[in-house]
């Protein structure tokens with residue numbers, strides 16, 4: 001490790017590794033710092049992605065794919081099951097291997113990587129960020145950089161130290177509990193979703209298979225719900241009813257910022273990517289691919305700004321992100337407010353009317369159309385999410 | 389005075405509480421969590437967002453504090 005780099009990236013999740021890779025690819029020097037001992041572990045994620053998004057970055061590899069998905073099964077509050085074909089290919093990943101692979105990709109372009117490096121402060125030159133302070137195996141150190149990229153996840157503090165307002169409104173934070181259980185019966189090609197105020201108020205509970213006898217089972221509740229009852233208590237109740245006694249291989253907590261992107265994601269000498277910038281799709285809670293997209297844009301722009309010696313060029317990141325992805329998230333966010341406020345009765349009715357649709361016509365689009373008969377004002381926003 | 393109690397043995401170090409803290413008053417390392425007393429305003433948002441019931445708002449300490457004032 002040197003004491004000065006063109007770019008220092010904080011956090012080696014998917015967003016950080018992609019920022020590092022796309023910067024290093026342009027020939028600038030990059031250091032990637034990760035507080036944990038291992039890249040990719042612990043896994044705080046249900047691990048589902050759409051193949052097309054993934055393939056923008058990496059070819060699917062059996063090593064880190066647990067299941068290939070082509071069906072959704074939706075359970076209404078009254079337990080009516082609606083199965084539909086998923087119009088894309090989905091994957092449930094093995095993120096502990098996948099994240100590793102992404103960091104390896106960054107390293108293959110020349111990125112230096114240091115784990116057990118906990119970033120605890122920024123270096124400033126006037127009001128411009130010019131490096132980070134970090135603790136590495138009990139020793140306080142520092143490293144200079146022309147641009148710092150904060151990819152430090154939902155727990156991000158780095159942006160705050162640069163004066164950006166990054167905390168998430170507690171109502172928009174999904175407080176999540178998840179287990180990976182085995183010895184159960186699931187279809188390896190189907191992602192299961194459960195709705196209803198008793199199971200998962202204002203959101204959904206997921207069962208994502210990793211093969212046919214193992215699955216990630218979890219849910220998130222908004223802080224507004226969490227005030228009265230924790231995610232863990234909802235999860236335990238579901239497990240007792242649906243998978244009593246199933247061996248628990250992993251149990252994790254986590255937070256998903258289900259909001260639109262922060263108003264500002266760059267400031268002098270610093271850029272924010274992934275969960276740290278709140279780049280999660282607010283309706284699905286999916287942040288892997290969108291974080292990687294944020295990382296790709298930020299990494300390239302940071303490298304361009306260094307190579308052209310134009311420090312202000314990094315501010316163009318905000319606009320490019322907004323145009324390419326941020327706008328869609330704003331539409332999803334409006335949709336979220338419509339859909340997740342459906343009453344149990346409405347969800348049941350929706351499931352019953354959808355069951356009348358013949359199997360071959362049960363697509364996500366048709367589901368939305370059925371939903372629209374109940375709430376026509378959603379049409380505009382749905383159109384934006386799916387077609388813009 | 390911090391009125392938020394931490395039950396560290398229950399904590400999973402997930403960072404959900406850090407993400408909602410408006411005051412940047414929580415320090416989280418790989419397996420260590422701490423509330424920074426000078427910054428915390430006892431707003432309890434971290435308590436509402438903890439998935440694992442690690443954080444508790446200490447009601448007795450709060451009412452004792454109120455009586456003192």
Ligand SMILES: Cc1cc2nc3c(=O)[nH]c(=O)nc-3n(C[C@H](O)[C@H](O)[C@H](O)COP(=O)(O)OP(=O)(O)OC[C@H]3O[C@@H](n4cnc5c(N)ncnc54)[C@H](O)[C@@H]3O)c2cc1C
Nearest residue numbers: 011013014015035046047048119153254274275286287288
């Ligand atoms: C329960 C749950 C289920 C989810 N399910 C899905 C899903 O099915 N599909 C999907 O697409 N998304 C899902 N998500 C969201 C997804 O996990 C995140 O959006 C994604 O991991 C974000 O990537 P990131 O690189 O921004 O952050 P992270 O993957 O969180 O990486 C941030 C990294 O920064 C490190 N770090 C933090 N602070 C510091 C510091 N001070 N110094 C050094 N390093 C630091 C952390 O240790 C971590 O490794 C889920 C999230 C949760 C909690």
Ligand code: SF4
Nearest residue numbers: 399400402403405438
């Ligand atoms: S939200 Fe709860 S489990 Fe997660 S780090 Fe905070 S106190 Fe620990």
Ligand code: SF4
Nearest residue numbers: 409428429431432434
């Ligand atoms: S009580 Fe409020 S200010 Fe104090 S740590 Fe929790 S969220 Fe932060």
